[in-house]
Amino acid sequence: MKISALNGFKDIIPGEVELWQHVENVARDIFSRFNFSEIRMPILEKTDLFARSIGEATDIVEKEMYTFIDKQITMRPEATASLLRAYIQHGLHVQKPVQRLFTIGPMFRHERPQKGRLRQFHQMDVEVLGTPNPRVDAELMAMGAMFLEKLGVTVSLEMNSLGCPACRPGFRETLLAFIEERKDKLCDDCVRRSTTNPLRVLDCKNPKCREQVEEAPSIQEHLCDDCAEHFTSVQKGLDQLKVDYSLNKFMVRGLDYYTRTTFEFITKDLGAQAAVGAGGRYDGLVEKLGGPKVPGIGFALGMERLVLLLQQKEEQKTDNSKIDIFVAGLGEKASEFVFPLVHILRQQGLQTAMDHEGRSLKSQMKQANKLNAGYVLIIGENELEQGQAVLRNMATQEQQEITIDSDNMKMASLLMKKCRQ
RNA sequence: GUGGGUGUAGCUCAGUUGGUGGUAGCACCUGGUUGUGGCCCAGGAGGUCGUGGGUUCAAGUCCCAUCACUCACCCCA
Known part of the structure; x- marks a missing residue:
């Protein structure tokens, strides 16, 4: 019997690896222009770290993690939790009040593989810790846009605000009331979501649900004063930096820890996997993980998706090796x-x-x-x-x-x- | 976890109503040049037809199972 790689795990062989190196090189160039430092964390962490950060009730934690049950350790399904753990463990907030960090490496999720989605996949992860300033939100999005433009992939940037613990619960109630009224017109998945994660009903792909949700209350109109001010400041920052974006009141994020600003870089060229990069603010997360009370914001870029886009763009990259x-x-x-x-x-x-x-x-x-x-x-x-x-x-x-x-x-x-x- | 599609050479693929696996393309090796690359020409090597059953005189082809890959749902970068 021939031995082959596990389902959802891929080799990156000569001829292809050059494209990966190119993506990394461009990333390191752009990230360093924005004064980011690289950090590298181990792939294995205590299971509890991810349960606490990503959210006990998310699919990732519930059924997609590669966990050694007897040892209570897990192969990281994303980078932010590990990065924050390292940040807290080494007291990086003391060394510098604002830390700008990035990391590149493999992540693991036991989902069914499909185009642009593997069980071992690679992300470039960027985080800014220690500042609530909305200019940083804009700066991060601008950096992502600059990186993607330098790579030569065309994407659109969509942005939303998810509010904060002060205003989101109120909106949640308003939205739930709206959903309850038309529950019979929504798909089965959305009915389920209305109990597990009502915000998710907003970005259902089902055309019928979309139609129903069209009239749904907008979170952007239910933000508290602080969040609303933050939201407009981010937009002002993006305008100043001449970054193209659009507001999307239906865009929500899957992970529990997001607050206020969320955003996605979206492409039409990857089938179902529209997001090549996504992230947002997570102002309470560091504290929740036992660290100092500092705000944070970050985003991740999916490398497989970037490489796919580049491969589609130029059929054969001329081999310049010499x-x-x-x-x-x-x-x-x-x-x-x-x-x-x-x-x-x-x-x-x-x-x-x-x-x-x-x-x-x-x-x-x-x-x-x-x-x-x-x-x-x-x-x-x-x-x-x-x-x-x-x-x-x-x-x-x-x-x-x-x-x-x-x-x-x-x-x-x-x-x-x-x-x- | 659920549904669809596809499995033939390292890669991309032909293969008719079941009747001997393809001078197919790319790549590889050798030669055409005593010791000189790209182009061209000639030759060569490379296959348990995913795997296991079944039907049949005969299965790459039909049936069943299984595995793998793939796309989509869920979820997400």
Whole structure:
């Protein structure tokens, strides 16, 4: 029986991994422009951490976590909880009143895989801890937009406010009353939601529910004064930074901890998985996890989704990988001479390849061509006897004779010069 | 957890009413050039037709089961 990877788990093989590196490189570039520092956390945490942060009643905690039951530890289903745990544990709030952190890595959720959704998936997670300032909300969204634009994916930004513990319960009641009136016209899922998470009825995909919900009360009109002021300030900030966005009173978020600002970067090109990035404010969460009473806001980008979008955009990304020099040794004697020389070239910093299979020169030339080598150094029995090797420039097809020096270091520095000029 | 679709070479796919697995394309190897790449030409290698049963003289093809993949629902990045 052939062994294959687990369902929902994927290898990222050469040819594809370059795109991932590209996404990460762009992210690190943009995030550092915004003064973010990287943090890396372990993948395993105590189960309780996620139960407390994400919410006991959410699907993620109820049935999607990879948990070692006997040890009460869980592979993280998202990054925010772990990041906050590290923030609290190391007292990062004392070192700096406002922390701007990001992390990149795998997350695990036992859901049924589909397009843009795997059981092991990768997120880039960005968090700002220690400031309630609505400008930061706008700044974060602007950074996300800048990153996605730099990558070259087109998305739309949608924003909403979910209020705070002062105003959301009131809205919840108003909404429940509205739902109760037309319960018979909603889908089964929505009837269930009305008891588990009424806000979720607002973003049901069912067209009939959408129709019903059209007239539903808007949370944006039920915010308390503080939340309303925060909400308008965020919008003002986005306007100042010239970030395109639209308000979506139906957008709610799945995780319990969100307060006030929530947002999503949405694409039409990924089927059911519309969100390539999403997040929001979570002002009570750090305290809830036993940390200082500090507000926070953050968002996550789904890397699989970004990579899919990039793959769709340009069918074949031209392979730019290139090596400096291919050393072709012909015959056993030459191979023996060439073997340590190649090592010196690598020590000197040249990307160097050679063949170990004793293949013909023609075959080795083909390999060199495939590797996109800048130069090929040809050394066979003849060259060894005459003390002259051939250096071929693959682009210009020009060849020149190089004196073979028994001192590999001298030979290497000569080749360095030739190859790098 | 629920529903639909698909499983043939490393990849993309042909395969007729059941009648011997394809000179198919890409990729790989060798040769055409005593020791010189891309293009071209010739040749080669590569398969338990997802797996296990069943029907039949005969199954890649029909039936059942199972596994995997995939899309969607739920949920979510």
